[in-house]
Amino acid sequence: MTTSEQSLEREDAVTHSPTIENVVASTGVGQELDLDAVAEDLDGTEYDREKFPGAIYRTQDPKSAALIFRSGKIVCTGAKSIDDAHESLNIVFDNLRGLGIDVLPHPEIIIQNIVSSGDLGYPLNLNAIAIGFGLENIEYEPEQFPGLVYRLDDPDVVTLLFGSGKVVITGGKNPTDAERALDVIASRLDELGLSE
Template identity: 65%
Template sequence: MSRLDRYSTRHLEQELNLETLADDLEDVSYDPEQFPGLVYRTTDPKAASLLFRSGKLVCTGASSIDNLEEAVRITVEKFRSLGIAVPADPEVTVQNIVTSGDFGTRLNLNAIAIGLGLEAVEYEPEQFPGLVYRLDEPDVVALLFGSGKLVITGGEHPTDAEAAIETVQTRLLELELLET
C-alpha cells in the first residue's frame, strides 16, 4: 500500500564554498537564485544531498534507511576526495519519513472533515485539494485526497507511518467513510 521516502540531516562542521564545489563536482545542480543550496545526486542508491553554505547536509529521496546511510556515505567520501575535512563516521539522523499509499476507493473529503472533527483537520479545497489530518499518536500529518490516495509525513521511524495508516483507516471505517 505504501512507498517510503526518507530524509536526514548532517552537519559537516564547517562553512562550504558552494561555487567551488559546483565547479569541482559532477552530477550537481547549483543555482543560488532558485535554491540556496547545492544539489548532489547519487544514482545507486538514488538520492539527493542538499548542501548549504553553513555546512548542513540534508539527504532526501532514499527509499530505505540503509539507502539513506549509503547515499550519505558516498557523498561524504566524495567530499573527502576533494580535500574537504569531514568528521569521521557521520551520524545520520532520520527526521522525516514520507509514506504514500492508496485506499483504492474515492474519499468524500467533506464528510471526512466533519467526521474527524474540524479541530483535527484542515480542509480548504479552494486552497489545497487534500484534507490535512494531524494525528496525535503517532505525531504525524496525514494528507487525504479525494482519489483515495494518502500521504503520511513527519514520522521518524517506519513504524510511525504504519501506525498512522492503521489509525486513519480504522477511523474512516468506524465513521463508515471507507469502503472495505
C-alpha cells in the first residue's frame, strides 16, 4: 500500500461520523412535586428514597430514563439523539399533566452532555501520545485505567483514547463537537507522526 493510499484510508476512518451513545438533558416543571404520589400514579415509575433521591420514569419509544426530583427538576438520560431527549421529556410532561400537575406548555430543555464514540481506524501508542500532546491536558495512568484522558479547549470536551484507536467523547453540547474533536485529535496525531 502506498503512502497516499494509507493517508486516504486514515482519512476515511476518521471522517465517518461518531455515534451518539447518550444524551443528557435537563428541564423543570417550576414547582415542587410529591414523588410518592407521582410514583404511585405514574405507571412504571421507580422510587425508593433510601437508594436515590429521585423517581425514575422510563420511556420505551424513544428509550430513555427521566430522573424526576422533588424540586421539580427533571434529568433525561439514555437518549440516543437530541430529538429523542426532547421527545422523551415531552412524554414525561404529558404524563405529569395527566396527573393534574401544572406543567408549562414548553418548558426549557437544556442539553447538558452528549457522549459519543468514534474510531480513528488505527492503533494508538498511548505512551507516545501522552508525551507528544503535552502533560498539561493529559491524564494517563495505565495502571489505573487503560485509556488516556485528553481535555480539549475547542471544542470544550473530554476524550478518552484507547490503544485500539477507539475514542469516547464526553462533555459535548452539540453533536458536531464529537466530529470536531476527532478531527483535532487526528490532525495532532498526523503532526506528531503518530497516526500509523
